[in-house]
Amino acid sequence: MNEETPFEDRLVARQALITRLESxxxxxxxxxxxxxxxxxxxxxxxxxxxxxxxxxxxxLCKATPNQGKLFHLTSPEGRYRYDWDEAQQACAEKGAVLASYDQLHEAWQAGLERCDCGWLSDGNAYYPMWERK
Incomplete structure (x- = not known):
């Protein structure tokens, strides 16, 4: 039995090593x-x-046709989600149209300042921002 013990010990040690390696x-x-x-x-x-x-x-940034009031609209899906066609549609749903560059410029000169880009009727988009001193 003495000769079997070293073999059994090696077998147990090898099985323990295999178990540890598998883990x-x-x-x-x-x-x-x-x-x-x-x-x-x-x-x-x-x-x-x-x-x-x-x-x-x-x-988008748009103006109502009758009043000429400029306002900003954000998609229900989040900022910057409208493409130009969707912006036009969203304006129409509010009874408005996309603002022209001149309308935006006039509103900007009157103090409009927004760090949000908006579509205009010419297909371009602008940030109506200015630096205050």
Whole structure:
């Protein structure tokens, strides 16, 4: 039986090593899955930010045709979500039209200041901002 004991001890030690290595492998696989999940979250966040940047000029600034009052409208989906056609439609739903550059300039000279980009009737978008001294 003395000759069998060293063999049995080695077998038990080898099985313990296999169990420990399997456990470490599972832990590594779990960490890898977590890293992949985090990378996917970052990727989604970056895609969302890119979408916001590519639609940067999608909010609108418009004027009512009768009153000439300039006001700003934001999409229910968030800032910078309207394209030019959608901006025109949103204006029409409010009984308004997109403002002209001259209307925006006049409102800006009268003190309008907004750090929001808005569509104008010519298809361009502007930020009506000025620097106060």
């Amino acid at each position: 470490q492998l599972r832990a590594l696989e779990n960490r890898s899955a977590l890293v992949i999940q985090q990378q996917n979250q970052v990727s989604r966040l970056l895609r969302d930010q890119l979408d916001k940047l590519t639609t940067l000029t999608a909010d």
